[in-house]
Amino acid sequence: MAQTKQISERIAKAANAEIELVPITTQGDTSRASLSSIGGTGVFAAALREALLAGECDLVVHSLKDLPTAEHPGLRLGAVPKRVDARDVLCARDGLTLAELPEGARVGTGSPRRIAQLRAARPDIEAVDLRGNVDTRLGRVYGDPSTGSGQAADLDAVILAAAGLGRLGRLDAATEHFSLGDWPTAPGQGALAIEVRRERGDRDLERALETIDHRSSRATALAERLVLAGLEAGCAAPVGATALVEDELLFLTASVYSADGTRRLTSSHAATPDSHSAADLAAAAHDVADRVVEELLGNGAATLVPPEEQP
Template sequence: MSAKKKIRVATRPSLLAYTQTMQTVELLQKANPNVEFEVIKFSTQGDRVLNRSLTEFGSTGLFVKELEHALLEGEADIAVHSLKDVPSFHPEGLKLVAFPEREDVRDVFLSRDGSTIDQMPEGFVLGTGSPRRRVQLADLRPDINFKEIRGNIDTRMQKMMDGEYDAIILAAAGMNRMGKEYKQNQALDVDQCIPMIGQGAIAIECRDNDEESIAIVEKVNHEPTKHAILAERAFMAEIEGGCKFPLAAHAVVSDDHLTMIAIVGDLKTNQFIVEQIEVAVEDSVEKSTKLAQQMKDTCKAKGINFYL
C-alpha cells in the first residue's frame, strides 16, 4: 500500500488563526480523505508586535509574509489566511487558490451592559483601531471617544469588562469561529458599517507551480465567495489601500449578478463617500476596478485626501 500524500499547512500561532486553520483542514480532509494534513505554526510580525496600532506600520502583509516565505522556501505546501490580512499584491510564485464559503461579514458592537450603539451614553469610549470602523461609526454617533485597542478576542473583551473601554467592536466571523455568543441586535447591519475587504473569508495560498496541492485545495472552493472577494480585491488593488485609511467594500453574488457597496474616506475629517454597483458576475472585476477609479476622482474633486 502506498503512503498517504502529506500536505504541510502553514498557519499563524494565534488561537483564532489556528482555530480557523483547523476548521479549514477539516474541510480539506473531508474533500480529500486519502491525504494527510500536518499543521505548522509560523509567527508573523503582526503576532509579535502588539504595542503598536496597525496603522503605524509602514506596509501591509503583517500577518502573512512569514507564511508566504515558508511556502517559497518549501517549508510548507499551503497557507491558510484570513483574507482581510492579505495584500492585493503578493509575491511572484504564489497564488490564492481557494476560498471556502464565507462566514458572517458583519461587525459586532459589544458593551459591558449589553446596550446597543444607539443606547450608549454620550461620549462613551469605544475600543477600535480600525479607520474603516471609526469613520463610519462617527457618522452614526459623532460623540464617540475612540481609543486604540489590540489583542485577541478574549483580551479585548476583558479590557472592556475591566473598564478600560465602554464598548468594543469585533468581527462576527471571528466570534462565530471561536464559539463566542452575542445577540443578533449587537451585530451591525452592513449599511451601518460596511465590512473590511475580505472580512469573513478564508484564503488558501499555494505555490503556483504545485499542481498537486492546487488540485487538493480547489476542492473546497466556494464559487460565489470567490467571485465576491475577487471583486472586492480588484477594488482594493485600484485604490491601493491597506488598513491605514478608511476603506471598505462588500460584494454579494446572487445567481449571475454581483452587488457591491464601497466606501472611501478621510480619517482626519471623517468625510467619506459611498457608492454601489450591480453588475454581471463575469464583468465584476472590471467594473469594480472602474468603480475605484471613479471614487478616487470623486474624492479628489471633493478634497477628500484618504491617503493621509
C-alpha cells in the same frame, strides 16, 4: 489557529490525507502598536508567506482581509472557501447598542475604517486604539480573568468581526450586529484565503482545493479587493466594501471615509456575469470594480485614502 484547524480538517477529508499544523508567529501577532504605525498591509501575512516559499508548509490560511492586494510572484490563491458573515459587531457592557452607549463612552478598535465609521455615527464617543486576540479585547470590556493578562475592564465596548467571533464560538458576546448597508466592512472580511506556491503541487491537494473553493465567495471578495487595489490603498485604509451575487448580478458598493468620519464617498454598480464559471465571475468582478473605482476617484477619494505600503 481556530480557522486553520477548520480548513485543515476539510482539506484532510477531501484529500484523504493527514494534515500537520505548523504554527507561525507574525509581526501582527506580537506587536501591540497600531496597525497603521507598523505598516498595516502584510503584517499578518509576511511570515506565513516566507514559510510557504521556504517549503516549511504546503499551504497557509489567511484572513483574506489581511492579505495584500498585489499578487506575490511565487504564490497563488489556491482557494477561497464559502464566506461567512462579513458584518462587524459591537460587544458592549450591559448589553448596550451603539446608540445606547453614553456620551464619552470608550470604544476599542485597531481599525482606521472602524474608527472613522464610529466617529461618523457617534462623534461624542472616544475611539481607543486596541490590539490583541479576541479574549484580550473582550477582557477590556468585561474584565475576563481567563485572559491571564491582569487587564482590568477599562472600555465600554469593542468592535470586532462577526466571522472571528463565530469561528471561536464567541458570538454570544455581540450586543449588536451592524448592517453592511450602513456599516460596510473591510474588503474580503468574512472570507478565508488559502495560499499555495505558484507551481502546481500534489494532485490530491489540488483536487482538495478545488473542492472547497467557492466561486461566488472568490468573486465577491475579488471585486471588493480590486477597489483597494484601484484606490492604491492598504488593508488598514478607511475603506469599506460589500459585494454579493444575486439575481444573476454581481453587485458592489464601496465607501471611502475621512479619518475623522466627517466625509464619506460611496459608489455602487452592478455587472452581469456571462455564466457562473470562475472566469466569467472574475471578469464581472473586474468590470464592476473598475467602474466603482473610477467614480470614487472622480469624486475625490484619493484625498481621503493614504497610499498602500507594500511589505
